Amino acid sequence: MTGLLSSTPQLIEHATASRPDYVLEGRNGDIFGARWNHPAGESQLRRNAEHVLVYHLSGNTDVERLQQGVVTGFRSRVGTVTFMPRDSESDWRLGGNTQVIHLYLRQTLLDDFARDVLEREACPEIEDFFAISDTWLDGFFRMLASEAPPSAASGNRLETLVLDQVQSLLVSHLVTRYARERPPNGERAPMSGGKASQLRQSVLKKINALIHERLHEDISLKDLAELACISKDHFLRAFRDTVGQTPYHYLLSQRLERAKMLLREEPGVPVAEVARRCGFKNLSHFSATFRRMTGVSPKGYRN
Template sequence: MTALIETPILIARALQNAPDYTFKSKHGSLSGARWQHPACELSTRHMAEHVLVHHLSGSTRIERRCQGRVTGTHSKIGSSTFVSCHHETDWHIGSQAQVMHLYLPQAVLHDFASEEIGLDATPEIRPFFAADDRWLAGFFLMLRDELESGGLPLGSSEPFLLDQLQHALIRHLVLRYSNLQSNRLAAFECAGARARLSTNRLSQVIGHIEASYSQPIQLQDLATIACMSKDHFVRAFRNMVGQTPYRYLLTLRLARAGQMLRSRRELTIAEIAGLTGFRSGSHFSTAFHKIYKTTPRRYRDEG
Protein backbone atom coordinates (compact mmCIF):
# COMPACT_ATOMS: atom_id res chain seq x y z
CA MET A 1 0.00 0.00 0.00
CA THR A 2 1.32 3.43 -0.96
CA ALA A 3 1.99 5.66 2.03
CA LEU A 4 -0.15 8.77 2.23
CA ILE A 5 1.61 12.13 2.34
CA GLU A 6 0.48 15.23 4.20
CA THR A 7 -0.89 17.47 1.49
CA PRO A 8 1.19 20.63 2.16
CA ILE A 9 4.35 18.51 1.99
CA LEU A 10 3.22 16.90 -1.27
CA ILE A 11 2.48 20.29 -2.86
CA ALA A 12 5.70 21.88 -1.59
CA ARG A 13 7.71 19.04 -3.09
CA ALA A 14 5.95 19.36 -6.44
CA LEU A 15 6.36 23.15 -6.59
CA GLN A 16 9.76 23.24 -4.87
CA ASN A 17 8.35 26.15 -2.95
CA ALA A 18 6.94 26.76 0.54
CA PRO A 19 3.52 28.28 1.23
CA ASP A 20 3.19 31.92 2.28
CA TYR A 21 2.00 30.67 5.66
CA THR A 22 0.27 27.73 7.28
CA PHE A 23 -2.20 27.45 10.15
CA LYS A 24 -3.57 24.63 12.26
CA SER A 25 -6.27 24.29 14.89
CA LYS A 26 -5.34 23.29 18.42
CA HIS A 27 -6.42 19.68 17.99
CA GLY A 28 -4.99 19.39 14.51
CA SER A 29 -8.26 18.55 12.77
CA LEU A 30 -8.38 21.68 10.61
CA SER A 31 -5.31 23.08 8.90
CA GLY A 32 -4.55 25.15 5.85
CA ALA A 33 -2.10 27.30 3.93
CA ARG A 34 -1.91 30.17 1.50
CA TRP A 35 0.08 29.51 -1.67
CA GLN A 36 1.49 31.38 -4.63
CA HIS A 37 1.24 28.83 -7.46
CA PRO A 38 3.54 29.59 -10.41
CA ALA A 39 2.82 28.34 -13.91
CA CYS A 40 3.18 24.60 -13.45
CA GLU A 41 1.88 21.08 -13.85
CA LEU A 42 0.79 19.61 -10.53
CA SER A 43 -0.43 16.11 -9.63
CA THR A 44 -2.37 15.37 -6.46
CA ARG A 45 -1.92 11.70 -5.63
CA HIS A 46 -1.73 9.77 -2.36
CA MET A 47 -2.92 12.77 -0.33
CA ALA A 48 -3.68 12.22 3.34
CA GLU A 49 -6.50 14.82 3.36
CA HIS A 50 -9.19 16.29 1.17
CA VAL A 51 -8.39 19.82 -0.05
CA LEU A 52 -10.78 22.75 -0.30
CA VAL A 53 -9.21 25.43 -2.52
CA HIS A 54 -10.30 29.07 -2.70
CA HIS A 55 -9.01 31.16 -5.63
CA LEU A 56 -7.83 34.49 -4.22
CA SER A 57 -6.17 36.24 -7.16
CA GLY A 58 -4.00 35.86 -10.23
CA SER A 59 -4.39 33.67 -13.27
CA THR A 60 -7.68 31.94 -14.03
CA ARG A 61 -6.02 29.65 -16.57
CA ILE A 62 -6.39 26.57 -14.39
CA GLU A 63 -7.31 23.18 -15.82
CA ARG A 64 -8.26 19.98 -14.00
CA ARG A 65 -7.77 16.52 -15.49
CA CYS A 66 -9.00 13.21 -14.06
CA GLN A 67 -7.86 9.94 -15.66
CA GLY A 68 -6.58 11.86 -18.66
CA ARG A 69 -9.86 13.71 -19.28
CA VAL A 70 -10.29 17.44 -18.85
CA THR A 71 -12.98 17.90 -16.21
CA GLY A 72 -12.69 21.60 -15.50
CA THR A 73 -11.22 24.73 -17.07
CA HIS A 74 -10.89 28.42 -16.24
CA SER A 75 -11.21 28.92 -12.53
CA LYS A 76 -12.68 32.20 -11.30
CA ILE A 77 -11.34 34.52 -8.63
CA GLY A 78 -13.56 34.02 -5.59
CA SER A 79 -14.57 30.48 -6.60
CA SER A 80 -13.96 27.29 -4.62
CA THR A 81 -12.82 23.80 -5.63
CA PHE A 82 -12.99 20.55 -3.66
CA VAL A 83 -10.28 17.95 -4.33
CA SER A 84 -10.98 14.49 -2.89
CA CYS A 85 -8.07 12.51 -1.49
CA HIS A 86 -9.68 9.41 -3.04
CA HIS A 87 -9.15 10.69 -6.60
CA GLU A 88 -5.96 11.16 -8.59
CA THR A 89 -6.03 14.56 -10.25
CA ASP A 90 -3.69 16.50 -12.52
CA TRP A 91 -3.63 20.29 -12.70
CA HIS A 92 -2.33 22.74 -15.28
CA ILE A 93 -1.81 26.27 -13.94
CA GLY A 94 -1.19 28.74 -16.76
CA SER A 95 0.54 31.47 -14.74
CA GLN A 96 0.86 32.60 -11.14
CA ALA A 97 -2.26 32.30 -9.00
CA GLN A 98 -2.79 32.89 -5.30
CA VAL A 99 -4.96 30.35 -3.50
CA MET A 100 -5.90 29.37 0.02
CA HIS A 101 -6.15 25.71 0.98
CA LEU A 102 -8.01 23.97 3.77
CA TYR A 103 -6.96 20.38 4.51
CA LEU A 104 -9.78 18.16 5.79
CA PRO A 105 -9.00 14.67 7.13
CA GLN A 106 -11.51 11.95 6.36
CA ALA A 107 -11.92 11.50 10.11
CA VAL A 108 -13.49 14.97 10.39
CA LEU A 109 -16.30 13.94 8.01
CA HIS A 110 -16.72 10.62 9.80
CA ASP A 111 -16.97 12.26 13.23
CA PHE A 112 -19.49 14.81 11.97
CA ALA A 113 -21.68 12.12 10.40
CA SER A 114 -21.52 9.98 13.52
CA GLU A 115 -21.97 12.66 16.17
CA GLU A 116 -24.33 15.05 14.39
CA ILE A 117 -26.42 12.87 12.06
CA GLY A 118 -26.12 9.46 13.74
CA LEU A 119 -24.62 7.66 10.73
CA ASP A 120 -22.11 4.84 10.71
CA ALA A 121 -21.03 5.52 7.13
CA THR A 122 -18.89 8.52 6.24
CA PRO A 123 -20.52 10.83 3.69
CA GLU A 124 -18.66 11.41 0.45
CA ILE A 125 -18.20 14.99 -0.70
CA ARG A 126 -18.59 15.15 -4.46
CA PRO A 127 -15.58 16.90 -6.06
CA PHE A 128 -16.45 20.29 -7.58
CA PHE A 129 -14.46 22.79 -9.63
CA ALA A 130 -14.60 26.60 -9.54
CA ALA A 131 -17.96 26.65 -7.75
CA ASP A 132 -19.56 30.08 -7.36
CA ASP A 133 -20.57 29.42 -3.75
CA ARG A 134 -21.32 32.64 -1.86
CA TRP A 135 -21.27 30.90 1.52
CA LEU A 136 -17.78 29.53 0.92
CA ALA A 137 -16.61 32.89 -0.44
CA GLY A 138 -17.79 34.58 2.77
CA PHE A 139 -16.24 31.84 4.87
CA PHE A 140 -12.81 32.29 3.30
CA LEU A 141 -13.09 36.08 3.54
CA MET A 142 -13.72 35.77 7.28
CA LEU A 143 -10.91 33.24 7.74
CA ARG A 144 -8.42 35.27 5.75
CA ASP A 145 -9.30 38.42 7.67
CA GLU A 146 -8.70 36.59 10.95
CA LEU A 147 -5.34 35.27 9.78
CA GLU A 148 -4.01 38.33 7.99
CA SER A 149 -5.42 41.28 9.94
CA GLY A 150 -2.22 41.61 11.94
CA GLY A 151 -3.96 40.74 15.17
CA LEU A 152 -2.20 37.39 15.51
CA PRO A 153 1.16 35.95 14.45
CA LEU A 154 0.76 35.03 10.79
CA GLY A 155 -0.47 31.48 10.48
CA SER A 156 -1.95 31.45 13.98
CA SER A 157 -5.56 31.87 15.03
CA GLU A 158 -7.94 31.64 17.96
CA PRO A 159 -8.48 27.88 18.60
CA PHE A 160 -12.11 28.36 19.69
CA LEU A 161 -12.86 30.25 16.48
CA LEU A 162 -11.18 27.65 14.24
CA ASP A 163 -13.09 24.86 15.96
CA GLN A 164 -16.40 26.68 15.47
CA LEU A 165 -15.57 27.50 11.84
CA GLN A 166 -14.67 23.88 11.17
CA HIS A 167 -18.11 22.67 12.21
CA ALA A 168 -19.84 25.32 10.12
CA LEU A 169 -17.72 24.37 7.10
CA ILE A 170 -18.28 20.62 7.41
CA ARG A 171 -22.03 21.17 7.82
CA HIS A 172 -22.12 23.26 4.64
CA LEU A 173 -20.15 20.71 2.63
CA VAL A 174 -22.27 17.81 3.85
CA LEU A 175 -25.57 19.58 3.26
CA ARG A 176 -24.74 20.93 -0.19
CA TYR A 177 -22.24 18.56 -1.76
CA SER A 178 -22.46 15.13 -0.11
CA ASN A 179 -23.99 11.90 -1.37
CA LEU A 180 -26.35 11.58 1.61
CA GLN A 181 -30.04 11.15 0.86
CA SER A 182 -31.92 14.43 0.66
CA ASN A 183 -34.54 13.38 3.22
CA ARG A 184 -31.83 12.61 5.78
CA LEU A 185 -30.16 15.95 5.17
CA ALA A 186 -33.48 17.80 5.39
CA ALA A 187 -34.25 16.16 8.74
CA PHE A 188 -30.80 17.11 10.07
CA GLU A 189 -31.13 20.71 8.91
CA CYS A 190 -34.63 21.02 10.33
CA ALA A 191 -33.49 19.68 13.71
CA GLY A 192 -30.67 22.21 13.80
CA ALA A 193 -33.00 25.09 12.96
CA ARG A 194 -35.22 24.14 15.91
CA ALA A 195 -32.38 23.46 18.35
CA ARG A 196 -32.86 25.06 21.74
CA LEU A 197 -31.19 24.98 25.14
CA SER A 198 -33.17 24.78 28.34
CA THR A 199 -33.02 27.93 30.44
CA ASN A 200 -30.95 26.10 33.03
CA ARG A 201 -28.44 24.76 30.51
CA LEU A 202 -28.09 28.13 28.82
CA SER A 203 -27.50 29.75 32.22
CA GLN A 204 -24.80 27.18 32.99
CA VAL A 205 -23.05 27.75 29.65
CA ILE A 206 -23.09 31.53 29.99
CA GLY A 207 -21.95 31.21 33.60
CA HIS A 208 -18.99 29.13 32.49
CA ILE A 209 -18.05 31.63 29.77
CA GLU A 210 -18.27 34.56 32.18
CA ALA A 211 -16.22 32.75 34.84
CA SER A 212 -13.56 31.53 32.39
CA TYR A 213 -13.45 34.25 29.71
CA SER A 214 -9.83 35.13 30.52
CA GLN A 215 -8.71 31.54 29.91
CA PRO A 216 -8.68 29.42 26.74
CA ILE A 217 -12.18 27.98 26.24
CA GLN A 218 -12.87 24.94 24.08
CA LEU A 219 -16.07 24.51 22.11
CA GLN A 220 -16.29 20.92 23.35
CA ASP A 221 -16.32 22.16 26.97
CA LEU A 222 -19.41 24.28 26.31
CA ALA A 223 -21.14 21.54 24.34
CA THR A 224 -20.54 19.12 27.21
CA ILE A 225 -22.14 21.53 29.69
CA ALA A 226 -25.11 21.84 27.32
CA CYS A 227 -25.28 18.03 26.90
CA MET A 228 -25.34 18.46 23.11
CA SER A 229 -23.11 17.73 20.15
CA LYS A 230 -20.90 20.65 19.14
CA ASP A 231 -22.82 21.45 15.98
CA HIS A 232 -26.24 21.39 17.62
CA PHE A 233 -24.90 23.40 20.55
CA VAL A 234 -23.61 26.18 18.27
CA ARG A 235 -26.94 26.37 16.47
CA ALA A 236 -28.99 26.22 19.68
CA PHE A 237 -26.88 28.95 21.29
CA ARG A 238 -27.21 31.18 18.23
CA ASN A 239 -30.96 30.54 18.05
CA MET A 240 -31.41 31.71 21.63
CA VAL A 241 -28.71 34.36 22.12
CA GLY A 242 -28.58 35.80 18.62
CA GLN A 243 -24.86 35.24 18.09
CA THR A 244 -22.41 32.36 18.01
CA PRO A 245 -20.60 31.22 21.17
CA TYR A 246 -17.30 32.64 19.92
CA ARG A 247 -18.84 36.02 19.12
CA TYR A 248 -20.42 36.09 22.60
CA LEU A 249 -17.03 35.29 24.18
CA LEU A 250 -15.25 37.92 22.09
CA THR A 251 -17.84 40.58 22.93
CA LEU A 252 -17.52 39.76 26.64
CA ARG A 253 -13.73 39.94 26.52
CA LEU A 254 -13.82 43.31 24.77
CA ALA A 255 -16.37 44.71 27.23
CA ARG A 256 -14.26 43.66 30.23
CA ALA A 257 -11.14 45.03 28.56
CA GLY A 258 -12.90 48.35 27.91
CA GLN A 259 -13.81 48.60 31.59
CA MET A 260 -10.24 47.83 32.65
CA LEU A 261 -8.74 50.37 30.28
CA ARG A 262 -10.44 53.14 32.25
CA SER A 263 -10.55 51.65 35.76
CA ARG A 264 -7.09 50.02 35.89
CA ARG A 265 -4.84 52.70 34.46
CA GLU A 266 -1.80 51.25 36.20
CA LEU A 267 -1.97 48.30 33.79
CA THR A 268 -0.46 48.40 30.33
CA ILE A 269 -2.57 47.57 27.30
CA ALA A 270 -0.60 44.35 26.84
CA GLU A 271 -1.34 43.37 30.46
CA ILE A 272 -5.06 44.05 29.98
CA ALA A 273 -5.00 41.96 26.81
CA GLY A 274 -3.57 39.01 28.73
CA LEU A 275 -5.99 39.42 31.64
CA THR A 276 -8.99 39.36 29.30
CA GLY A 277 -8.02 36.30 27.30
CA PHE A 278 -6.39 37.76 24.21
CA ARG A 279 -3.34 35.97 22.89
CA SER A 280 -1.33 39.13 22.27
CA GLY A 281 -1.55 42.90 22.57
CA SER A 282 -1.82 43.25 18.80
CA HIS A 283 -4.63 40.69 18.66
CA PHE A 284 -6.50 42.66 21.30
CA SER A 285 -5.91 46.00 19.57
CA THR A 286 -7.13 44.69 16.22
CA ALA A 287 -10.29 43.13 17.71
CA PHE A 288 -10.96 46.25 19.81
CA HIS A 289 -10.68 48.57 16.81
CA LYS A 290 -13.11 46.46 14.76
CA ILE A 291 -15.83 46.84 17.40
CA TYR A 292 -15.15 50.25 18.97
CA LYS A 293 -13.71 51.97 15.86
CA THR A 294 -10.85 53.37 17.91
CA THR A 295 -7.63 52.13 19.47
CA PRO A 296 -7.43 50.93 23.09
CA ARG A 297 -5.01 53.78 23.90
CA ARG A 298 -7.30 56.44 22.47
CA TYR A 299 -10.29 54.86 24.25
CA ARG A 300 -8.40 55.04 27.54
CA ASP A 301 -7.30 58.65 26.96
CA GLU A 302 -10.86 59.76 26.14
CA GLY A 303 -12.34 58.17 29.27
Protein backbone atom coordinates in the same frame (compact mmCIF):
# COMPACT_ATOMS: atom_id res chain seq x y z
CA MET B 1 11.86 19.41 3.52
CA THR B 2 12.75 16.33 5.54
CA GLY B 3 10.96 13.17 6.56
CA LEU B 4 8.07 11.38 4.89
CA LEU B 5 5.58 13.32 2.78
CA SER B 6 2.79 12.48 5.19
CA SER B 7 0.74 15.69 5.34
CA THR B 8 -1.24 17.26 2.52
CA PRO B 9 0.66 20.60 2.67
CA GLN B 10 3.92 18.67 2.33
CA LEU B 11 2.58 16.76 -0.65
CA ILE B 12 1.45 19.98 -2.35
CA GLU B 13 4.73 21.72 -1.60
CA HIS B 14 6.64 18.82 -3.12
CA ALA B 15 4.38 18.66 -6.20
CA THR B 16 4.33 22.39 -6.97
CA ALA B 17 7.85 23.37 -5.86
CA SER B 18 6.34 26.27 -3.90
CA ARG B 19 5.83 27.04 -0.25
CA PRO B 20 2.69 28.43 1.38
CA ASP B 21 2.55 32.15 2.20
CA TYR B 22 1.35 31.10 5.63
CA VAL B 23 -0.33 28.16 7.30
CA LEU B 24 -3.36 28.17 9.60
CA GLU B 25 -2.83 26.18 12.78
CA GLY B 26 -4.88 25.25 15.79
CA ARG B 27 -3.57 25.58 19.32
CA ASN B 28 -2.30 21.97 19.20
CA GLY B 29 -0.16 22.79 16.16
CA ASP B 30 -2.22 20.86 13.60
CA ILE B 31 -2.26 22.55 10.19
CA PHE B 32 -5.82 22.91 8.92
CA GLY B 33 -5.30 25.46 6.14
CA ALA B 34 -2.81 27.45 4.11
CA ARG B 35 -2.58 30.25 1.57
CA TRP B 36 -0.55 29.55 -1.56
CA ASN B 37 0.79 31.62 -4.45
CA HIS B 38 1.33 28.99 -7.12
CA PRO B 39 3.52 29.95 -10.12
CA ALA B 40 2.72 29.07 -13.72
CA GLY B 41 3.54 25.49 -14.62
CA GLU B 42 2.40 21.88 -14.37
CA SER B 43 2.13 19.66 -11.31
CA GLN B 44 0.85 16.26 -10.24
CA LEU B 45 -1.06 15.64 -7.02
CA ARG B 46 -1.15 12.06 -5.85
CA ARG B 47 -3.19 10.70 -2.94
CA ASN B 48 -3.44 13.72 -0.65
CA ALA B 49 -3.80 12.74 2.99
CA GLU B 50 -6.90 14.86 3.71
CA HIS B 51 -9.80 16.24 1.75
CA VAL B 52 -8.83 19.63 0.29
CA LEU B 53 -11.17 22.56 -0.28
CA VAL B 54 -9.57 25.17 -2.57
CA TYR B 55 -10.75 28.78 -2.82
CA HIS B 56 -9.54 30.85 -5.81
CA LEU B 57 -8.50 34.05 -4.06
CA SER B 58 -6.93 36.06 -6.89
CA GLY B 59 -4.59 35.96 -9.89
CA ASN B 60 -4.58 33.87 -13.04
CA THR B 61 -7.79 32.08 -14.09
CA ASP B 62 -6.20 29.87 -16.76
CA VAL B 63 -6.39 26.71 -14.66
CA GLU B 64 -6.76 23.22 -16.10
CA ARG B 65 -7.32 19.92 -14.25
CA LEU B 66 -6.82 16.48 -15.79
CA GLN B 67 -7.73 13.11 -14.30
CA GLN B 68 -6.44 9.95 -15.96
CA GLY B 69 -5.42 12.07 -18.94
CA VAL B 70 -8.88 13.58 -19.43
CA VAL B 71 -9.60 17.30 -18.87
CA THR B 72 -12.18 17.45 -16.06
CA GLY B 73 -11.95 21.15 -15.30
CA PHE B 74 -10.98 24.31 -17.13
CA ARG B 75 -11.01 28.02 -16.24
CA SER B 76 -11.23 28.72 -12.52
CA ARG B 77 -12.72 32.14 -11.80
CA VAL B 78 -11.82 34.19 -8.75
CA GLY B 79 -14.26 33.37 -5.95
CA THR B 80 -14.94 29.81 -7.05
CA VAL B 81 -14.28 26.68 -4.99
CA THR B 82 -12.85 23.26 -5.83
CA PHE B 83 -13.06 20.10 -3.72
CA MET B 84 -10.43 17.34 -3.97
CA PRO B 85 -11.27 14.16 -2.00
CA ARG B 86 -8.50 12.48 -0.08
CA ASP B 87 -6.50 9.88 -2.02
CA SER B 88 -7.55 11.49 -5.31
CA GLU B 89 -5.10 11.85 -8.22
CA SER B 90 -5.00 14.77 -10.63
CA ASP B 91 -2.70 16.75 -12.94
CA TRP B 92 -2.81 20.55 -13.01
CA ARG B 93 -1.69 23.24 -15.42
CA LEU B 94 -1.54 26.90 -14.41
CA GLY B 95 -1.14 29.65 -17.01
CA GLY B 96 0.17 32.17 -14.46
CA ASN B 97 0.49 32.98 -10.77
CA THR B 98 -2.60 31.84 -8.90
CA GLN B 99 -3.43 32.71 -5.28
CA VAL B 100 -5.57 30.18 -3.42
CA ILE B 101 -6.61 29.30 0.13
CA HIS B 102 -6.67 25.64 1.10
CA LEU B 103 -8.57 24.03 3.95
CA TYR B 104 -7.60 20.47 4.89
CA LEU B 105 -10.39 18.31 6.29
CA ARG B 106 -9.66 15.01 7.99
CA GLN B 107 -12.12 12.19 7.35
CA THR B 108 -12.65 11.92 11.12
CA LEU B 109 -14.26 15.39 11.09
CA LEU B 110 -16.84 14.23 8.55
CA ASP B 111 -17.47 10.97 10.37
CA ASP B 112 -17.92 12.80 13.69
CA PHE B 113 -20.53 14.98 12.01
CA ALA B 114 -22.27 11.90 10.62
CA ARG B 115 -22.47 10.27 14.06
CA ASP B 116 -23.52 13.42 15.93
CA VAL B 117 -26.01 14.85 13.44
CA LEU B 118 -26.99 12.14 10.97
CA GLU B 119 -26.72 9.22 13.43
CA ARG B 120 -24.57 7.25 10.99
CA GLU B 121 -21.24 5.53 11.51
CA ALA B 122 -19.68 7.08 8.39
CA CYS B 123 -20.25 10.27 6.47
CA PRO B 124 -21.73 10.18 2.96
CA GLU B 125 -19.06 10.74 0.32
CA ILE B 126 -18.63 14.36 -0.81
CA GLU B 127 -18.77 14.86 -4.58
CA ASP B 128 -15.61 15.94 -6.38
CA PHE B 129 -16.27 19.40 -7.86
CA PHE B 130 -14.25 21.97 -9.79
CA ALA B 131 -14.49 25.79 -9.75
CA ILE B 132 -18.12 26.04 -8.63
CA SER B 133 -19.83 29.25 -7.53
CA ASP B 134 -21.28 28.95 -4.03
CA THR B 135 -22.36 32.15 -2.28
CA TRP B 136 -22.04 30.66 1.19
CA LEU B 137 -18.54 29.29 0.60
CA ASP B 138 -17.44 32.55 -1.06
CA GLY B 139 -18.53 34.51 2.02
CA PHE B 140 -16.96 31.92 4.31
CA PHE B 141 -13.55 32.14 2.65
CA ARG B 142 -13.67 35.94 2.45
CA MET B 143 -14.26 36.01 6.20
CA LEU B 144 -11.42 33.56 6.76
CA ALA B 145 -9.05 35.55 4.53
CA SER B 146 -9.79 38.76 6.42
CA GLU B 147 -9.46 37.18 9.86
CA ALA B 148 -6.54 34.80 9.41
CA PRO B 149 -3.58 36.76 7.94
CA PRO B 150 -2.77 39.00 10.95
CA SER B 151 -2.49 36.11 13.37
CA ALA B 152 -0.88 33.82 10.84
CA ALA B 153 1.73 36.37 9.84
CA SER B 154 2.80 36.84 13.47
CA GLY B 155 3.10 33.10 14.02
CA ASN B 156 0.13 32.78 16.38
CA ARG B 157 -2.35 29.93 16.24
CA LEU B 158 -6.09 30.32 15.98
CA GLU B 159 -8.10 29.71 19.11
CA THR B 160 -9.70 26.33 19.56
CA LEU B 161 -13.20 27.82 19.59
CA VAL B 162 -12.59 29.60 16.25
CA LEU B 163 -11.22 26.42 14.67
CA ASP B 164 -14.09 24.31 16.04
CA GLN B 165 -16.67 26.72 14.61
CA VAL B 166 -14.95 26.97 11.23
CA GLN B 167 -14.79 23.21 10.82
CA SER B 168 -18.31 22.51 12.11
CA LEU B 169 -19.94 25.09 9.84
CA LEU B 170 -17.92 23.98 6.84
CA VAL B 171 -18.54 20.25 7.22
CA SER B 172 -22.25 20.85 7.75
CA HIS B 173 -22.48 22.86 4.53
CA LEU B 174 -20.49 20.38 2.47
CA VAL B 175 -22.47 17.35 3.60
CA THR B 176 -25.82 19.08 3.20
CA ARG B 177 -25.07 20.46 -0.26
CA TYR B 178 -22.53 18.15 -1.89
CA ALA B 179 -22.79 14.62 -0.49
CA ARG B 180 -23.35 11.99 -3.19
CA GLU B 181 -26.03 10.43 -0.99
CA ARG B 182 -27.98 13.39 0.36
CA PRO B 183 -29.37 12.86 3.88
CA PRO B 184 -33.19 12.69 3.94
CA ASN B 185 -34.97 15.74 5.34
CA GLY B 186 -35.67 13.93 8.57
CA GLU B 187 -31.99 13.37 9.22
CA ARG B 188 -31.23 17.06 8.70
CA ALA B 189 -33.97 18.19 11.08
CA PRO B 190 -31.66 18.54 14.12
CA MET B 191 -29.62 21.13 12.16
CA SER B 192 -32.54 23.36 11.28
CA GLY B 193 -33.17 26.58 13.16
CA GLY B 194 -36.22 27.57 15.13
CA LYS B 195 -37.30 27.77 18.74
CA ALA B 196 -37.18 24.00 19.19
CA SER B 197 -33.37 24.15 19.02
CA GLN B 198 -32.90 27.02 21.47
CA LEU B 199 -30.97 26.54 24.71
CA ARG B 200 -32.66 26.65 28.09
CA GLN B 201 -31.97 29.64 30.32
CA SER B 202 -30.45 27.35 32.94
CA VAL B 203 -27.94 26.13 30.36
CA LEU B 204 -27.15 29.69 29.26
CA LYS B 205 -26.36 30.60 32.88
CA LYS B 206 -23.88 27.74 33.12
CA ILE B 207 -22.28 28.76 29.83
CA ASN B 208 -21.98 32.38 30.96
CA ALA B 209 -20.41 31.27 34.23
CA LEU B 210 -17.83 29.10 32.44
CA ILE B 211 -16.97 31.85 29.95
CA HIS B 212 -16.45 34.48 32.64
CA GLU B 213 -14.45 32.09 34.81
CA ARG B 214 -12.18 31.08 31.91
CA LEU B 215 -12.25 34.30 29.88
CA HIS B 216 -8.45 34.39 29.76
CA GLU B 217 -8.15 30.74 28.67
CA ASP B 218 -8.53 28.76 25.45
CA ILE B 219 -12.14 27.49 25.45
CA SER B 220 -13.30 24.79 23.03
CA LEU B 221 -16.68 24.18 21.48
CA LYS B 222 -16.68 20.82 23.26
CA ASP B 223 -16.31 22.55 26.64
CA LEU B 224 -19.49 24.54 25.99
CA ALA B 225 -21.47 21.76 24.31
CA GLU B 226 -20.91 19.42 27.26
CA LEU B 227 -22.73 21.88 29.52
CA ALA B 228 -25.78 21.54 27.29
CA CYS B 229 -25.35 17.74 26.96
CA ILE B 230 -25.57 17.91 23.16
CA SER B 231 -23.13 17.49 20.27
CA LYS B 232 -20.86 20.31 19.12
CA ASP B 233 -22.79 20.74 15.86
CA HIS B 234 -26.16 20.91 17.60
CA PHE B 235 -24.78 23.30 20.20
CA LEU B 236 -23.37 25.68 17.60
CA ARG B 237 -26.74 25.98 15.85
CA ALA B 238 -28.71 26.19 19.11
CA PHE B 239 -26.43 28.87 20.54
CA ARG B 240 -26.77 31.04 17.43
CA ASP B 241 -30.55 30.59 17.46
CA THR B 242 -30.71 31.57 21.14
CA VAL B 243 -28.13 34.34 21.46
CA GLY B 244 -27.94 35.64 17.89
CA GLN B 245 -24.15 35.20 17.73
CA THR B 246 -21.73 32.34 17.31
CA PRO B 247 -20.09 31.16 20.55
CA TYR B 248 -16.77 32.73 19.55
CA HIS B 249 -18.24 36.14 18.74
CA TYR B 250 -20.09 36.06 22.05
CA LEU B 251 -16.85 35.14 23.86
CA LEU B 252 -15.10 37.98 22.03
CA SER B 253 -17.78 40.48 23.07
CA GLN B 254 -17.39 39.43 26.71
CA ARG B 255 -13.61 39.79 26.50
CA LEU B 256 -14.00 43.29 25.10
CA GLU B 257 -16.42 44.27 27.85
CA ARG B 258 -13.96 43.12 30.51
CA ALA B 259 -11.15 44.94 28.70
CA LYS B 260 -13.17 48.17 28.70
CA MET B 261 -13.81 47.79 32.42
CA LEU B 262 -10.13 47.22 33.17
CA LEU B 263 -9.05 50.15 31.00
CA ARG B 264 -11.51 52.45 32.81
CA GLU B 265 -11.10 51.25 36.37
CA GLU B 266 -7.42 50.23 36.54
CA PRO B 267 -5.47 52.97 34.69
CA GLY B 268 -2.18 51.76 36.13
CA VAL B 269 -2.39 48.34 34.51
CA PRO B 270 -0.39 48.19 31.23
CA VAL B 271 -2.43 47.58 28.09
CA ALA B 272 -0.47 44.38 27.43
CA GLU B 273 -1.54 43.06 30.83
CA VAL B 274 -5.16 43.94 30.07
CA ALA B 275 -4.86 41.94 26.86
CA ARG B 276 -3.48 38.94 28.74
CA ARG B 277 -6.16 39.02 31.44
CA CYS B 278 -8.88 39.12 28.80
CA GLY B 279 -7.61 36.17 26.80
CA PHE B 280 -6.15 37.90 23.73
CA LYS B 281 -3.16 36.19 22.14
CA ASN B 282 -0.90 39.25 22.27
CA LEU B 283 -0.96 43.03 22.37
CA SER B 284 -1.17 43.52 18.61
CA HIS B 285 -4.12 41.13 18.33
CA PHE B 286 -5.87 42.90 21.20
CA SER B 287 -5.24 46.37 19.77
CA ALA B 288 -6.41 45.42 16.28
CA THR B 289 -9.56 43.72 17.58
CA PHE B 290 -10.36 46.52 20.02
CA ARG B 291 -10.03 49.18 17.31
CA ARG B 292 -12.09 47.14 14.84
CA MET B 293 -14.91 46.62 17.35
CA THR B 294 -14.95 50.03 19.05
CA GLY B 295 -13.41 52.45 16.54
CA VAL B 296 -10.63 53.53 18.90
CA SER B 297 -7.39 52.03 20.21
CA PRO B 298 -7.17 50.71 23.80
CA LYS B 299 -4.99 53.68 24.76
CA GLY B 300 -7.41 56.06 23.07
CA TYR B 301 -10.31 54.51 24.97
CA ARG B 302 -8.46 54.81 28.28
CA ASN B 303 -7.60 58.46 27.66
